[in-house]
Amino acid sequence: MNRLLTCTVLIVAAIATLVSCFNNSGNEETLPKNVSYNFHIRPILSDKCFKCHGPDASHREAGLRLDIADSAYAPLLNTKGAFAIVPGKPELSELIKRISSTDSTMVMPTPESHLGSLSEHEIALFKKWIKQGAKYEAHWAFTMPVKIPLPEVKDKEWVKNEIDRFILAKLEEKGLTPNEEADKERLLKRVSFDLTGLPPSLEMMDRFVADKSDVAYEKMVDALLQLPQYGEKIAVHWMDVARYADSYGYQDDNIRTQWPWRDWVIHAFNQNMPYDQFVTWQVAGDMLPDATKENILATGFFRNHKYTEEGGVIEEEYRIEYLIDKTKTFTKGILGITIECAQCHDHKYDPFSQKDYYSLLAFFNNTKEKGFEGDVGTSQPAKNPVLTITAEDRKHLLSYINAKDTNALTVSVMGERDTLRKTYLLNRGVYDQPADEVQPTAVKAVMKFDTVKFPRNRIGLAKWTVDKKNPLTARVFVNQVWQEFFGKGLVKTSGDFGMQGELPSHPELLDWLAVDFMENGWNVKRLVKQIVTSATYRQSGKVKDIHLKKDPENIYLARSPRQRLKAEFVRDMYLASSGLLIKTIGGASVKPYQPKGIWEAASSGRGVLATYRQDHNDALYRRGLYNFIKLTVPPPSMIMFDASNRDQCEVKRLKTNTPLQALIMMNDPAVLEASRVLAQQLLSERSTADEKISKAFRLIICRQPSATEKKILNEYYTEQLQLFQQNKLNAAVTIKVGEYPINKELNQQEVAALMKTINTVYNMEEAIVK
Structure with a gap:
């Protein structure tokens, strides 16, 4: 009996402890020392309260704004003698009473709002914040970044540069230790794809592995940054931002020639044009004093949006649509804010009024472009205002534009009217x-638009944008560059630095990098080198149990993230590793292999793009960023790998994992052709089958195969060869894929067997992951 009583007491005590833990989930021990x-x-207010008590006056309830201190501290209109927030006194604050209430007629948020009630922890945060004075702060992204002193860390030996001090300080705070450095082969593959979008050559692999010096890695980074393929790689992201495409998007979806602007972007990145200049030229290059054709060409950035060619449309309606697109591209792509939400009403979460929105749009309202000017046809596939680029221009001023003939090119650019x-x-x-x-005015919540300093035109807007006091421009770009290497930015919502966006995982690092970027001349290559030479970047991708337990999403970067290559670079990988890639920089977009009938099924039957006319010869083997993008029917194999459809500004691509991606790597004619061509090349060399398979593995996976991998691939090759030799498989049918010539001097059964073996390597997950 005593034992039973003792057990009962222990069980009751345990239950009481559990209940106590649950009820005190918001106690002082779990709360931050200083509530910010x-x-x-603010994140709780944004999710639960701003819908009814935020910036949007048209939907505000009870005249109460909780996003600004003056309103939150003021007497409540509907409750006499009460105040929403009384600094220092949570017990007198109506907000605490409402969020803590169990009465459905009193509780906030209301049940009808479907926003959900606050947790005990959130309520405790509010109580402590009010007790500490309920101090409001300007939104972090709208305050100037500050370059704080580098944090102290325990493991100083691990640190390679300033980035690592911030990352390691956070890891040590979270009880994590960083991974060891990745082995040389995997590290070279990673940095080669990140800087050029291409796999390293065998010569690069051998040279890097053999170089035992302390500066071997830095030398390789410097060499990669000097390659012209660097400009192509980094341009892909900017083409997403600028919604670059080769057609107009509406109705007949006819052809246009914006590709010289794309060639300029590649050139600008290769020349390491400072980012402030890069932005200025694209926003207002046509308005610069003594503007050159290159300055004007840069403004094609704003003319990449869709255009209608449908007769009978209301011209003004579409002209306004074009202005709305420009405004969204500028704010999302360069400022990282969602001001398009204020097109119809004041923003519900951010301090952007509808007047702010149209004051910003006013900067673009004086352009010469029309809402509709008919079908321009193929003789001048560009909409006015246009820039004409002659053969003489390409010979001297614009030599980076890769045109096959001497015909003049026309590009849609910006141009101002004479009258306002x-x-x-x-x-x-x-x-x-x-x-x-x-009147034209930039977003005052971000930074005041001083009309003495900034004229009310696009020149003024450009100067305001790249002013070092603008809190967003450098932060947003640094974050986008970080995202390119780590898969997500320090601010995960790279297109939304506003109230509803994610908070930065490492705010001090983001600010330090932004200030450092500006202090060093907005030098993009320098920023890139800082990132890729850091110990943070060089880490192994090995996932340890403690990582999964403490940081499953790898927010604190105790390991290198495993990322699939972007769609363009999946294509580049198999073309480059097979030897098929044509490395010509720039030029008109190309039409490689594509399933039959796709364009025709989605076409009106009019215009030069009604039918898909595949290119031939070298055009079949150009890099992925040169694939022709028809807006209504983007390249299907690239869309399956989450390429942007370029319909609008996009700063971050989706990441999916579907069976269709595996089917493309197994069946796409381009992948099969690459497998055949590489097989032919290897069979032309004097080496054993084992050596050929090992070399193919290195070319594709960028490392030596393990003994197990070699055994599996060699056995598969032998098996397939026997099946072909026994006529159980048809070698002639297997290798008949693609337009690259078949080497008839080789044993076709050996070609087919090695082709299938190589295709197996291309279908390893590691082939398309860095």
Whole structure:
């Protein structure tokens, strides 16, 4: 009986302890020492409260704004004698009473809002914040970045540069230790793809592995940064931002020639043009004093959006659509904010009014472009205003533009009217419902637009954008560059630095990099080198149990993230490793292999793009970024690997994993052709089958195969060869793929067997992962 009583007491005590732990989940021990409005309170307000008590006046309840201190501290209109927040006194704050209430008629958020109630921990955060004075802070992204002193760390031996001090400090705080450095072969593959989008050559692999000096890696990074393929690699992201395509997107979806602008982007990155200049030229190059054709060409950035060629449309409606697109591209791609939400009403979460939106749009409202000018046809596939680039221009000023003939090229660019067009706020965003007139002004919540310093035109907008006091421009670009190497930015929502965006995982590092970037002349290559030479970047991708337990999403970077190559670089990988790749830089977009009938099924039957006319010879083997992009039917094999469809500005691609991706690597004619061509090349060499398979493995996977891998591949090759020799498989049918000539002097059964073996290597996950 005593034993039973003792057990009962212990069980009751255990239950009481569990209940106590649950009820005190928000106690002082689990709360931060200092509760920050920006990092603890504002995210809760944004999710639970701003819908009814935020910046949008048209949907505000009870006249209460909780996003600004003056309103939150003021007497409540509907509750006499009460205040939403009384600094220092949570017990007198109506907000605490409401969020803690169990009465459905009193509790906030209301059940009808479907926003959910606050957790005990969130309520405790509010209580402690108010007790500490309820201090409001300007949104972190709208305050100037500060370059704080580098944090102290325990493991100073691990640190390679300043980036590592910030990363390691956070790891040590979280009880994590970084991974060891990746082995040389995997590290070279990673940095080669990250800097050029191409696998390293065998000569590069051998040289790097043999170089035992302390500067071997840095020398390799410097060499890769000097290759012209670097500009092609980094241009892919900017083409997503700029929604670059080779057609107009609406109705007949006819052809256009914006590719000289793409060639300029590649050139600008290879020349390491400072980012502030890069942005200035694209925003207002045509308005610079004594603007050259290169300055004007850069403004093609704003002319990459869709255009209608449908008769009977309302011209003004589409002209406004084009302005809306420019505004969104500028704010999302360069400023990292979602101001397009204010097109129809004040922003619900960020301090952007509808007037702010149209004041910004006003900078683009004076362009010469029309809403509709008919089908321009093929003689001049560009919309006015256009820049004409002659053969003489390409010979001297614009030598980086790769044109096959001497014909003049036309590119859609920006151009200002001689007379000022008035801009109006549009009721509910409708083109034919003008309200109050507005003047060109940048977003004041980000940084004041000083009209003494900045003229009210695109030159002024460009100067405001790259002013070192602008808190967003450098932060946003540094974050996008970081995202290119680690798969996600220090701010995960790279297109939204506003109230609803994610908080930075390493805010001090982001700010330090942004300030350092500006202090060093907005030098993009320098920033890239800082990142790839850090110990953080060089880590092994090995996942340890403690990583999964403490940081499953790898937020704190105790290991290198495993990432699939972007769609363009999947193509580049198999072309380069097989020897098929044509490394010509720039030029008109090309049409490689594609399933029959796709364009025709989605076409109106009119225009030069009604039918897909595949290219031949060298054009079949150009890099992925040169694939022709028809907006209504983007390249299918690339879309399957999550390429941007270029329909609008995109700063971060989706990442999916579907069976269709595996089917492409198994069956795409381009992959099969690459397998055949590499097999032919290897069979032309004097080496054993084992040596041929090992070399193919190195070319594709970029490392030596293990003994087990060699055994499996050699056995598979032998098996397939026997099946072909026994006529159980047809070698002639197998190798008849692609337009690259078949080497008839080789044993076709050996070609087919080795081709299938190589295709197996291409289908390893590691082939398309860095």
